[in-house]
Amino acid sequence: MSALSLRNIEKSFGGNHILKGVTLDAGPGEFIALVGPSGCGKSTLLRILAGLETADSGDILIAGRDMTAAHAADRNIAMVFQSYALYPHLTAAQNIAVPLVMRRLTRARRLPFLGRMMPGQRKAVADIHRDVRDMAASLKIDHLLDRKPGQMSGGQRQRVALARAMVRRPSIFLMDEPLSNLDANLRVHARGEIVDLHRRAGVPTLYVTHDQAEALSMADRVAVMIGGSLLQLASPQVIYEDPQHVEVAKFIGQPRINLIASQVEDGATVALGGTRCRLVDRAAAAGSAVTLGIRPEFVSVSRQGNEGLPARIERLEFLGSEVIVYCRLDAIGETMVAKVTPAEGADLSPGVPVRLTADARHIFVFSKDGSRLAAAPLSSIVTREALHG
Amino acid sequence: MSALSLRNIEKSFGGNHILKGVTLDAGPGEFIALVGPSGCGKSTLLRILAGLETADSGDILIAGRDMTAAHAADRNIAMVFQSYALYPHLTAAQNIAVPLVMRRLTRARRLPFLGRMMPGQRKAVADIHRDVRDMAASLKIDHLLDRKPGQMSGGQRQRVALARAMVRRPSIFLMDEPLSNLDANLRVHARGEIVDLHRRAGVPTLYVTHDQAEALSMADRVAVMIGGSLLQLASPQVIYEDPQHVEVAKFIGQPRINLIASQVEDGATVALGGTRCRLVDRAAAAGSAVTLGIRPEFVSVSRQGNEGLPARIERLEFLGSEVIVYCRLDAIGETMVAKVTPAEGADLSPGVPVRLTADARHIFVFSKDGSRLAAAPLSSIVTREALHG
Amino acid sequence: ETTLTVHYPMPGFFKDVMDTISTKFMEENPDIKIQFANPSATYEEGIQTIMRQAGTDEMPDITFIGLNRLRMADERSIPVDMGPLIAKDASMAEQGFSDTILKLAQVNGKQVGLAFATSNPIMYYNADLVKAAGGNPDQPPKTWDEVIELGARIKALGNGVDSVDFRWQGDDWMFSALLFGAGGTMLSEDESEVTFNGPEGQKAFQLIDRLVKEAGMPVFTKQAGEQAFVAGKVGFAFQTTGALRNTIKNVGDKFDLRTAEIPLLDPENGKLPTGGNAVVILTHDEAKQDAAWKFAKFAAGPYGASVVVPGTGYVPNNELAAKSPEYLGDFYKENPLFQAGLKQMPRMIPWYAFPGSNGVRVTQTIVDNTSRVVDQSATPDEALNDAADEVKRLLPRS
Amino acid sequence: MADLAAPSTGLAGTVPRAGTPEQREARIAWLLAAPALLLVLVFIILPVAAVIGLGFTDFELGYADFRFVGLENYAELFDDRTFQRSLWNTAVYAGIVTPVSIFMALGLAMLIEAEGIGRSFFRTAYFLPVASLLVAMATVWQYLFHPSIGPINAMLATFGIPGPNWLGASSTVLYSLSIIGVWQSVGFNLVLFLAGLTAIPRELYAAAEVDGAKSGWDRFRLVTWPMLGPTTLFVTTISIINSVKVFETVKTLTEGGPNKASEVLLFTIYQEGFVYLRVGYASAMTVVFLAILVVLMFLQYRVQDRQVHYS
């Protein structure tokens, strides 16, 4: 039984069809990253799941129970917001305690003065205090407990928000770009923390981001959503190395994958410069248009030789541990990007004519509708599995 | 003659010494990136340069002319703000036209109705329209000219802000984190555009960012500012491969450089696991504390052998084209980060014991005060220049 | 024990007076308790309040109504007829309530109240200015011509000094002082014709016109005129004697304040309107009515008058009070400023109240047209005829 | 202890959990708005309805019965010179007080905003008139405006200017009242503008300077004025409403005089209703008054809203 399952969720705002039948299952303890460009409907999906918005159609099952019409408060879902949404008037400790107070104390007990006089109140309150302190300790924010959000840095706020979400052991954990307000260094650090926390808590998590590096580095599985549809849901490796759709390949990978328009030749082969691949199931007719994709790290640039595609270096981007080379293919008027080490890049400079070769094992072929066509290097046909060994 | 020179700029706010004597020269057409952590005084320096703030002491020379006391409007400096600071009530076209209107039309001409009746007005206005349109075309925002900022995406706004800054051919171009509001993909794309624009316009540019990738990839020279002082001003390669200060090394490079506390041993050598280096000028006495730095890409991880530092894999971060390996050095209680290719990372998983080896040629030695000490691999002493060949 | 709620207007004048009277009353009648409702600032606001409250629980048991608004109140059947109460009471005349005094608070023969504070218009003058202008303060002007002549000389003193402040604002009272003083009437006997635009009225308006033209009377608002006079910047002020006590207080010893009888356009037959208010019983509760009647008599009686007169400047509404040394006899000897009003008492006739529902509007029309003469935007004849036409329109057509 | 174990649905609250979440939300919204709605109904809508109803009668205060007279009251309004006069006076008054108090407040707000010291002093000084008690202030103004002993004219006299008879002359009374009106409302507008000014991003001014807006005026035109649009709209709305509602000063200082030179709508209505006691007629006036306000607001919104930028 999956911990969470979304069945065919549809949602329109006004005339805009935002979610086009999204289906997704998460196993117990699984960390799923939901990535996609801005505006593709990620937050909307999360909000529907949390019960903050209602789907036009489709079902939501949490731990097997139909929760489609349940009230947000009854779903036992925790959410971390992009803005953290901490209560500005409460201290960190009070913020973290809110979900516990709301769930464990009856309304009468929550009354300002009367509440204190009810039997068992002390115990209940002490329990909450203990849980808050434990949670804070595990996120290393014990020293912040008395501060209000206004007195905390972005990273600290984010941790308090995490603590507030985790403290009540939710059945599902949702995060909507929780790191996007942090600066780059902090972001990398926070990633680790969230993964760690997730591992310890074991709560199934849906993590929304538009940063593909986050998605790849954190998730058990990555769901790529584009234009309101889930195009692929798979492990980071598979998403990166075996994208099933041209949009997935385009969205994942930095710098972006090189995409070159091409045609299927006779014998169901495709060619990128001298490199050739054959379509495995030969489904595409000769002459039909396809798109070839090759990631920058699989493009090699050489100043010598006359093999490969002739190109001219347009621009070099030095990034410290690597150099991005923008090469102009004058013949077809396109730019191809290669990623090389600083050592390899040392003798390259703008304007220099070079030859580009693509690693045949890493060429993706996409049909006109964007779906992936199985292909193999022509020289030695190997099964796809072997490639990822 | 340098296009811009800042001499010993000092600035305090209240009791806080923010800029501690900053000196900087930019050549004609040069692109200088000013990086540093948040709050180090980057924006303050830029604002002083633009004439929006007054320095406590120091001089500003633009194209050789002393501009220290000139009015912002007279310096002919263009600036792009982090928030873009577009006039929300004006369309893109009107936004772009503002600097031209302010400069080319006299006050009388700018009057709402009367202005229109002045002789030569039509021509002046037509010129402005033409220039705005040309500028918009070159930034591919012609189709946005009638929209107001509220109706544009972040990237579009950023381009309008660029257009507004460029349209009047400024003598210096200042940008204060112009990309920080864009999402990752757009940011990479926009970098290219700005570099391109800069190349075409040839205007000396001071570009503030706290994103080191931006600084390295875009600038001719990078100025690293930390705590109000310029620690190093050099080309991106030199900054990355030859940092002169531990803070520079720490700030530049993603993932962060590994820093390990150590001591100078007899014979002026330092050791990182089995790898040893000798301090070139032997300035440091034996026993004095130093910090050793090694960038993640120069740390190799192997499951076999018993050379190198013994460690245990804590966590792996898959980033598509590379894998970041977090290794725990149990002996000294520190974490060392290595960057490997997916192929190399394929047989690694959390918990696995490994051996780490550092590339001796890439070990940096920093003295206690943070300054860099020249060092060379012990096996074969090579000059520093050779290392960067 | 009975509790009476008493409402009165113009607390600035009457608060202390009322407090004194009620304290004394309660001393003498321990079984009756007096409590005051919130007072109203003016007669008009007072009558409004009563009309709003008429028939509700909030209605006070006793109120004090401006003499010229009694008719309006009666038309709405608000006051309790005092006729039967007076009839039962044998000693009315003994207590100083002469017929003339009783008449002041009758509407069409019905006794709707007892006059409580009564006033007539007098002349206040600044003896210092009169002297400076070459007049004799001990021989104040007796005719309007003299006023105008002396006023012009005072005005000529310069230094921001004005000649005359004639209190034409607010209501028709001071106009009627001129009109009655010339022997005129507002309406014909049967109230079917407007008569104030007759020769007497014309004289009245022409006099105002002359005050402006010849004596340089400025356009004052009510308060401005008052303030200027007490500051010593005005030679003559013509207004109710009721303001005397406050004027004395405000003047202090800044200048030598004197009063005199107001000149009359017809010194022979001229009359003067009676200002002031009457105590009116509102409660229909039998038990309360008795107590209320007691209080009304007490307030309007000699004791009340002996408090009101020195406390305000109103003339005694009660003949006993005026004459008896027990009450005010000595007071007048010692306070010559108060004598002007007293001397004019024989000339007092009721303040004319217009019939019909537009009564207040009619007075406003007269005020508005008077102001046109004062600010010289109309000739006296134009203004008077306009006023007459408008009033004709407003009177009940029958 | 039993309640500790209460299920999480224990906070279901007073709202039954039936229907779709949307319906639930709408129902809660209704419940939350209900008290306000009820009170608006009781204290605004119904009384206004009553006033409209009375406008068709000849009801007079003090008389128990009345009859319906249809549109008679409205017909009378058409040739009521006092009413026309007061319409005109109100228009003049609002026409002076609204723009003057807005622009004065804006100017002062910008000066205060630019000035470092004494902010709270100035804020308080200019706000004080808003908190003034008119019953007493009327006396003060009476004195200040006094034609012969008033400080204002005394001051003018030292410059050799013969001061006008401020409240006494029909030619100046409306302007004098306008001065008091401005005095009373500037502080209110000022505080609103101060708030609006603090909300303008500093970077826009920096951008304007860099773009060559050298003079303060240029920066005002380019940044301040447009960015204050929403505030100005609000201030204008409130100012118009308040100046059309002028009553207290007229009542306490001039009683509409001299010769109706300061008759304004609310005063005329008050006079008709409470002094002349013609409630029916006054009600008809009130209806016209409210209609004018509604139309005015509608027009103002149509005109100004189009030019206002909302960020």
Add this chain to the structure above:
Amino acid sequence: MTSASFTPGRVARLSILGLGALVFLAPYIFMVSTAGKAQSDIFTSSLSLIPQQWFYVQNFAKALSRVSMGRLLMNGVVVCALILVFQVVIAIPCAYAMAKLKFRAARALMVLVMLGLLVPIHATALPLYVAFDRAGALNSYVALVAPFTISVFGIFLFLQFFRAMPDDLIHAARLDGMSEPGIIARVIVPNAWPAVTAFSIFSVVAHWNDLYWPLIVVSNQAYATPPLGLLYFRAAEAGDDYGALMAATLIITFPLVAAFLLAQKRFVEGITMTGLKG
């Protein structure tokens, strides 16, 4: 921008502000001066702000003895406090519903609010008076307070403020298990203090000084509010007792000025946050 030096521009600015403040404060200066003058010292042809005889004690004593000032102030406080509490308690949930909840009537409500802003109490006083009379509620705190329990201005102000509050905060509260009333009490109100302060100033200033309505519904002195008390110093015909009047006014105005001084920073902040966009 706020350098310590006195540039010519700054001097000009300060003089304009100072002069303006003087003009705006002039009536108050006159008031304070008059409160210390003997009655005969007030209207004189010579302009002197300093009393010739120091009459403060007498005037204040008169102000305090002529009316029961304690009672008046108490009534003022009770009435203003009740009005304020009701206004806030009623306006906040309504504004919250309009700003953050989806329901179809929100637009219609908005129109109602805008129309409500236009109706002055002067226009509806009479029907209201009749209604209170029928209900036997005249001369009571109820009559003084009830018509003002609804403040459309308050709804309007809070609406603006709440619109600027992030939706996420409310979403978080819902997920944390709060009911909508709970959200209002625990999240909205604690964060709406600046707006509440701003509104309080407007409300208290208006009702503390209101004379019109109390004059109509209160005849029993037990319920008189401070401005009603001032009436005792006014004489319609001649010469108010100006010194005592001004002294009484000072006593009555002082609480307001003090409140404004205390709250003014938050006040401006509160208005800023409401954004006041129509």
